[in-house]
Amino acid sequence: MTTTESRPPHDGSAGQPGPVVRTTAGAVQGRREAGLAVFRGIPFAAPPVGEARFQAPRPAESWDGIRDAYAFGPPPPQDLGNLGGPGLLGLPEGDEWLTVNVWTPDPDPAARRPVMVWIYGGAYKLGHSGSPGYDARHIAEDGDVVVVSLNYRLGMEGFAHIEGAPANRGLLDQVAALEWVRVNVEAFGGDPGQVTIFGESAGAGSVASLLSMPRAAGLFRRAIAQSVPGTFFSDALARDIGTALAAELGLRPTVADLSTIAPRKLTSAGETLSAKMLQRVDRWGQAAPTVTPFSPVVDGEVLPATPWQALAAGSAKDVDLLVGHNRDEYRLFIAMVGQLNRITEERAASALRLFAPGPDGEQAYRTAFPEASPSELYERVQTDWLFNMPSLHLAEAQRAGGGRAHVYELTWPAPGNGGALGACHGLDIPLLFGTYGADLGLLLFAGAEPSADALALSSRFRTSWTSFARSGDPGWPVYDDAERLVQVLDAEPVVTAYPEERSRRLWEGHEFLPLPLL
Numbered sequence: 001m002t003t004t005e006s007r008p009p010h011d012g013s014a015g016q017p018g019p020v021v022r023t024t025a026g027a028v029q030g031r032r033e034a035g036l037a038v039f040r041g042i043p044f045a046a047p048p049v050g051e052a053r054f055q056a057p058r059p060a061e062s063w064d065g066i067r068d069a070y071a072f073g074p075p076p077p078q079d080l081g082n083l084g085g086p087g088l089l090g091l092p093e094g095d096e097w098l099t100v101n102v103w104t105p106d107p108d109p110a111a112r113r114p115v116m117v118w119i120y121g122g123a124y125k126l127g128h129s130g131s132p133g134y135d136a137r138h139i140a141e142d143g144d145v146v147v148v149s150l151n152y153r154l155g156m157e158g159f160a161h162i163e164g165a166p167a168n169r170g171l172l173d174q175v176a177a178l179e180w181v182r183v184n185v186e187a188f189g190g191d192p193g194q195v196t197i198f199g200e201s202a203g204a205g206s207v208a209s210l211l212s213m214p215r216a217a218g219l220f221r222r223a224i225a226q227s228v229p230g231t232f233f234s235d236a237l238a239r240d241i242g243t244a245l246a247a248e249l250g251l252r253p254t255v256a257d258l259s260t261i262a263p264r265k266l267t268s269a270g271e272t273l274s275a276k277m278l279q280r281v282d283r284w285g286q287a288a289p290t291v292t293p294f295s296p297v298v299d300g301e302v303l304p305a306t307p308w309q310a311l312a313a314g315s316a317k318d319v320d321l322l323v324g325h326n327r328d329e330y331r332l333f334i335a336m337v338g339q340l341n342r343i344t345e346e347r348a349a350s351a352l353r354l355f356a357p358g359p360d361g362e363q364a365y366r367t368a369f370p371e372a373s374p375s376e377l378y379e380r381v382q383t384d385w386l387f388n389m390p391s392l393h394l395a396e397a398q399r400a401g402g403g404r405a406h407v408y409e410l411t412w413p414a415p416g417n418g419g420a421l422g423a424c425h426g427l428d429i430p431l432l433f434g435t436y437g438a439d440l441g442l443l444l445f446a447g448a449e450p451s452a453d454a455l456a457l458s459s460r461f462r463t464s465w466t467s468f469a470r471s472g473d474p475g476w477p478v479y480d481d482a483e484r485l486v487q488v489l490d491a492e493p494v495v496t497a498y499p500e501e502r503s504r505r506l507w508e509g510h511e512f513l514p515l516p517l518l
Helices: 137-143 169-188 202-212 235-247 263-274 277-290 307-312 331-336 345-355 361-368 374-400 428-433 440-444 452-471 501-506
Strands: 016-022 027-033 036-043 066-068 099-104 113-119 146-150 190-200 222-226 320-326 405-410 485-489 494-497
Touching: 016 036, 016 169, 036 137, 099 137, 099 169, 113 137, 113 169, 113 202, 113 452, 137 146, 137 428, 137 452, 146 169, 169 190, 169 202, 190 202, 190 452, 202 222, 202 307, 222 452, 235 263, 235 277, 277 345, 307 374, 320 374, 320 452, 331 374, 345 361, 345 374, 361 374, 361 501, 374 405, 374 501, 428 440, 428 452, 452 485
Parallel strands: 027 066, 113 146, 113 190, 190 222, 222 320, 320 405, 405 485
Antiparallel strands: 016 027, 027 036, 036 099, 099 146, 485 494
8 A cells, every 4th residue: 555645635736637527517527636536626505605694505506618626615614723714724715615525436427336425523613525634535446436525514604503594504514415416426436325424523423413314314325433422412502502602792693693794704703612611511511621612403303313312213224334433532632732641630520520421420430440540530431421432322222223333443542642642533534544644644643654554454444444335344243232242443453342341331321312501
């Protein structure tokens, strides 16, 4: 396998003009790059601005002639913190946020290859499909599949509760993109009856949501959820946070008021409120320490129930599911604020009281992990609450609803920072995409050339993911309540009983309900 750096740039600046494909809105021309045909920045919906702002996505306008599909579309407005705006990051600007990108071995309608649709993460407030870390060439080439990635609205534009606007607009964007795939992907060499959605973190939360949404039914056959977050807001919590977001701008949480603020300036409300959320634990409970005021909302219409409730009721029993997590998920966030191995007993106790399940959760964790330090307990309970148990319980809900699920855990430690980050959140992304020198890969691989173990594990990720997309079988047994077999992904991958048994027992019987307003 060659490394990412030996391939042409991700942005379409290299490569030869490629084939022309006709979509329902018009013809597009892509690039030939390293044996693939790559199309970037194809609109799947109209720009959600003006009268369309804060509304459900509307069909893309058609065009005459042939549209160049060489460059990624502009990212949606988002919380970039100190990184600055899109222009400062070298990204395109504009309001045509809702675009898709396609990597295909051959845009021949007769090919009918499996299709994989990537949904990025980013706490529902940042991210875009043009990130170098999401360059899908390795997946398309190694797996002989068509890969599609998409943009969706984030933050205030996509997820804030706004009076006069539908809830979960970012999820509705994803549905619109999947409808585009259903109608157009055959022209790119894909099989619209063999679509697999896959995503990580908020992208996995989006996958879980789509499994639960009546509007998404029938748009995909398989789903892969990598590190599912357990944070779904109740309608009451979303309304209260929406009011607080608008108040940061001196406005009411209405379409009329918020439409007076330009989209890329509206992100400031989320940025300023995020910094204050820890002060509102008494009102927003477990949502407050996540420092993101955005999550899918269980509104009863777009999202009728949480994914765990919906899957247990059979909403996705005919969809094959692959779901898993990384062993040390929360360690990344501790390291990012400079607190690795610096957590006090007081902070550990506070986290245990807030996140551990049941009335005696703190003591139950201390009993289950008697050797754990305060830092280890702090990390363990938040890893379990935020990602690991929601992911495992999604598999269990799928089984309860009559479906099938395969489960994995990544335990291979990131080589960056002397291995101190372990198998942390996000490590699966550079391994899956083979983008060790981009985005999060720069931190987790510390700019070093990937080792033989890393390359082998990376190849295994792609083989398992694309095999699942092709057949529903990633190469290991389905998860059941008796043996609980999972694939442990490490330098020497093994199939074994679920490794985090102590945590599983602590959370057995716990229900992941919408986070309430206290």
